[in-house]
Amino acid sequence: MSLGRTRAVGLSGVNGFVVEVEAHVAGGLPGFVISGLGDSAVKQAPERIKAVSSLVPDMLVNQRRVTVNLSPAGRRKVGTGFDLAIFVAVAAAMRIVPRQVVEDVVHIGELGLDGSVRGVTGVLPAAHAAFLAGVRHVVVPAVNAAEARLVSGLKVHPVSDVRELVQRYGDLARGRAVTAVEEPAPDGSLAPRPTTDLSDVLGQTEAKVALEIAAAGGHHLLLAGPPGAGKTMLAERLPALLPPLDEAQSMSVTAIHSVLGFLDEVRLITRPPFVAPHHGASQAAIIGGGSGHIRPGAITQANCGVLFLDETPEFDKAVLQALRTPLERGSVTIARAQESVTFPARFQLVLAANPCPCGNGWGQGSDCTCSVTMRRNYFGKLSGPLLDRVDLQVHVQPPGLSLAAQPPGESTRQVAARVAAARAVQRERWRGLLIDGWALNAYVPGSLLRSPAWRLPSSALAPLDRALDRGSISLRGYDRSLRSAWTIADLSGLQRPGRDQVELALSLRRQAGIAA
Structure with missing residues (x-):
């Protein structure tokens, strides 16, 4: 049984999840099938991989029956970033690259028909998801290497061509020194951003x-x-x-x-x-x-x-x-x-x-x-x-x-x-009330500001109470005006807002004069 494994990363929104890429290569009627709920870009990967495999000696994908599974199979896989991982899994199944080495490595990248490894979007969240899953080695396109290195603690290996990658894996298996890939120099031609004051x-x-x-x-x-x-x-x-x-x-x-x-x-x-x-x-x-x-x-x-x-x-x-x-x-x-x-x-x-x-x-x-x-x-x-x-x-x-x-x-x-x-x-x-990492007055629940511990004196709340009784503001507007009053007090160096701060907050809520 010729079975190869490696890893990739899928994105759901802006969050990544590690994908196990399994490839089975056998004789019989030639074919290339990918299972695992991939989108159209993933389904087109076999044609790109067939073309690239012809550039690698002894990798006769066109003459084999190849079955690739992307696990978890129930989660949708989107984009061309799975190309490199699928190629490496197939190469491992055909013993072109060492199986034990590539199993715990994440591979991200799109393949060109000339064997080049092209950059993809979402490399940063993908690399971060790989690190959180316990992966410590990730292979990415050379143009995305600097982005992947923003994740501290992750060993990033840039690659610009699949033939280079196959050679490096071969050198690693034979105990030779691995040649570092020269990365593209950062573009220093960006004009300084205009400053506004x-x-x-x-x-x-x-x-x-x-x-x-x-x-x-x-x-x-x-x-x-x-x-x-x-x-x-x-x-x-x-x-x-x-x-x-x-x-x-x-x-x-x-x-x-x-x-x-x-x-x-x-x-x-x-x-x-x-x-x-x-x-x-x-x-x-x-x-x-x-x-x-x-x-x-x-x-x-x-x-x-x-x-x-x-x-x-x-x-x-x-x-x-x-x-x-x-x-x-x-x-x-x-x-x-x-x-x-x-x-x-x-x-x-x-x-x-x-x-x-x-x-x-x-x-x-x-x-x-x-x-x-x-x-x-x-x-x-x-x-x-x-x-x-x-x-x-x-x-x-x-x-x-x-x-x-x-x-x-x-x-x-x-x-x-x-x-x-x-x-x-x-x-x-x-300090004990964090909402999405923020501790700001705008995010404090109104019920807390109206609780006995934080409720303002009746004299300070009188303008808001009258506006609420008249129906000129809703209870949501009441709470939001309270939050603004607390911010005004913080800018003024006060421990708590008084009547002046409450009246200013209420007036700023009505000053535009727009009637919906």
């Missing part, structure tokens, strides 16, 4: 206060105002106010970008991502999904960072409604007939909206050409349940000409220092 935004004192509160407590934010008032400038400066990601968050964010193929620089991403999709994006592009292979959407790409929806009322209403569950849970589950995949989606949402479709409906509105019906339909996409989940809703006034001659305001560094100090206070306060 909060001091570039003229005026907008109230909006800057709301931005600082949002950064300090992890709150969602709505900026409403006329075109050119600075809504986009404010949103783009929010990520710089946030502290760097910790090690676990960096690994998660980098793994997501690896799966999406957006990992431009081979290094851990340490800054919160900023994602700003176009308003014409589909629900699958924003939330995640797709036909056949389920891919992460923009909300997952923005995990641990900021999702900015400019011209929010121009987005499809179904897309906006689909944001409600991820905003509450911090994750999104995409269900299909054959599989269900859960992606992380713990992001800060920033919405921007004009006063009306034409954008001129501010001030006296003399230049506005929108009818009442047009305005109602425009803001009708921003439903009450969605806005109820946005803690801070502020109106951005257009800056006057007199502001152009004024000195710049506070810099990003100054505001970020206050944000970091406020977050340190929250980490200490909510």
Whole structure:
């Protein structure tokens, strides 16, 4: 019986799982069959492997009956990254490479018809999953080697051609020194990223206060105002106010970008991502999904960072409604007939909206050409349940000409220092309450803030109680205003919020004046 084994890694969402690759080679009617619930790319692997095997001496795959099994057979296998593992398993079954050596090695890579081993996406989460499963040696395409080495404790072996790999395994079996593969040099031609500073935004004192509160407590934010008032400038400066990601968050964010193929620089991403999709994006592009292979959407790409929806009322209403569950849970589950995949989606949402479709409906509105019906339909996409989940809703006034001659305001560094100090206070306060690794006011359950241990005095809660009695805010809005008040107190250096902080939090929730 000619049986060879090795390992590969499959991806489900952004999480990997080790796959046992078994190959049986026998005589009889020639054929090549792969079982184990592979997608179309996996089913096409036999043709690539047949072509490549002709380049290796004594590997006459076309004259044998080959059966390959990918275990666990009940989990879906997606992509061309299984090519190299299948090739090595077949080679082990035919005694081209030593069986005992390759059994405990993970092989990842796509094969070209010329024998080259081509790069694939998702190498970082695949390598991390292999390490967690106890694997210590992984063979990857040379172009992906630096990405795989981001997983500490894992021995990475780059390969650029299957003939080199077969020769290296042969040298290893004969006790010879293995020649190291020369890896491609990193591209140093990347231009430096442009830096933006909060001091570039003229005026907008109230909006800057709301931005600082949002950064300090992890709150969602709505900026409403006329075109050119600075809504986009404010949103783009929010990520710089946030502290760097910790090690676990960096690994998660980098793994997501690896799966999406957006990992431009081979290094851990340490800054919160900023994602700003176009308003014409589909629900699958924003939330995640797709036909056949389920891919992460923009909300997952923005995990641990900021999702900015400019011209929010121009987005499809179904897309906006689909944001409600991820905003509450911090994750999104995409269900299909054959599989269900859960992606992380713990992001800060920033919405921007004009006063009306034409954008001129501010001030006296003399230049506005929108009818009442047009305005109602425009803001009708921003439903009450969605806005109820946005803690801070502020109106951005257009800056006057007199502001152009004024000195710049506070810099990003100054505001970020206050944000970091406020977050340190929250980490200490909510030390035993971690949600997805975060200890921020925005994620604290309202029931806890209303419990006897943390409940504020009646005098401080009076504005919120009156608003709740009048029906101007919901119980969710009550809790979210409480969370904002705690953040305002943290920025002010107070132990607990008082009436002033509660009133400011409530006013910032109503300032935009948008009626859903």
